[in-house]
Amino acid sequence: MKRQEALYREGSRFEFVITEAALRWHAEDLVALVPQFDRLLSLGTLPNVRIQVLPLDASSGQVQSHGFLLYEESEEPRVIVETYTREIVLTDSDEVLSYRTIHQRFVERALSETESRDFLQALRRRIDGRS
Template sequence: MSTDYQTIRATLGARLRELRTEAGMNGKDLAARLGWQASKVSRLELGKQTPTPEDLWEWAGAVGRPEVADELVARLNAVQTRYRTWRRQLAGGHSARQELAITVTANTRTIRGLEVSRIPGLFQTAEYARHVFTALAEFRQTPRDTEDAVRKRLQRQEALYEPGRRFRFLVWEGALQVLVCPRGVMAAQLDRLMSIVGLDSVELGIIPFSAELRRTPSHGFWIYDDHLVTVETINAEMWLDDKDSVDLYERAWNWLNESAVYGHQAHRLIARARASLGLY
C-alpha cells in the first residue's frame, strides 16, 4: 500500500478520533453505542481500515454530529479517487482504462513523464503494447481484452500529431534494455523510439546509466499540465491533484531532466541498445 494512501486514510482516522473525543467518549463507549467491536473503532481511527460510507454516517450520528456526515463521506471519496486499485480499474479489462487515458490526454496541453522500466505507452508499437498488456493481465489476474486495449493505446497516440500539444518524456536507459517482449519486437520498438525523437511535439530525453543524479529515478510518473500527477504502483494507481504533490513531482522531473541527454546523444543511446539485441 502506498505511503500517500496511508497518509490520506490516517488523516480521515484522525478526524474520526477528534469527533469521538469532542463528544467525551472513549473507544469502548462508542463501539458499544454502534454495536461494533472495539477493535474496529481503533482500526478506523488509526487509518488501518477504510470505512464505508455507512460507517461514517453511523459514526457521525453516534457522536451527536449528524451534520458532519457529508464532510466525512467527502473525505472518503477523496481517498478512493486518489487511490485506484488495479483490481477495481481493470475489472473489465484494460480497454476502459485506455479510454480514460484518451480523455485525460485530450484535455491536456503538456504531458511530462518519467519511465524507468518500459517504453512510455504513447510511444509503444502495437506489438510491444500487446506483450505489455498480456503480461499485466496475467500478473494482476484481470480479464484479457488485449486487442481492444492495444487499439485504444494506438488511438491515444494520435495526440502526438495534434498542433499545440507537447510531450516531454524522460526514459531511464535501463528501459531500453528491459526485454518485456521478444528481441525482434524490441528492435522494432527501439526503431520507433528513434523516429519519435524527430517529432516537433515530442521532447525525448534519455537518462544514461553513467549520469550524475540529484534524484534517483525510483518509479515512473506522469504530470498533466500543472494540475495532476499519476503514479503507478504494483496494486494501484495514484491520482494526485493537490499542489504540494504536483510541486514535488515537478521538482523530481526537473532534477532528473538535468541529467538527461537529447537529440543525437539520445539517438546514440537508443541505437546502442538496438545493436545490443544482436539483430540486423
C-alpha cells in the same frame, strides 16, 4: 492507442525522460524490443516531442522508484503515478511541484536529444544483432 493520438494533437508538447535501465531491461524476447526502439526513434523526430535518456551513470540525486506522467495542459496540473496494480492521480499542488522538480532534475542530467537518439540507435543495433 488513445494516449498516442495526443502526440499528434496540434499545440501539444511532450517531454519524455527514459532511464537507461528501463531501455535495457527485457523480460521476454529481445526481438520484441526492436519495433519499440523504432517507435521511440520515430516519435523523436516529431517537432513537439523531446525524448531524452537518463544514463545509468548520471547522478540524478533522486531514486527512480516508479514511472510517472506529468500533465500540465489544463488549469489543474496533475501527476499520474504508475504502479503494478493501478494508476494514482495526484492533483495536490505540493505533490505536483515535487514531481515537476524531479522531472527537471532528470532532464538536466539526461543526455541531450541528439545524444539520446544516438544512444537509442546504438542500443537498437546491438539488440537487433543479438536477436
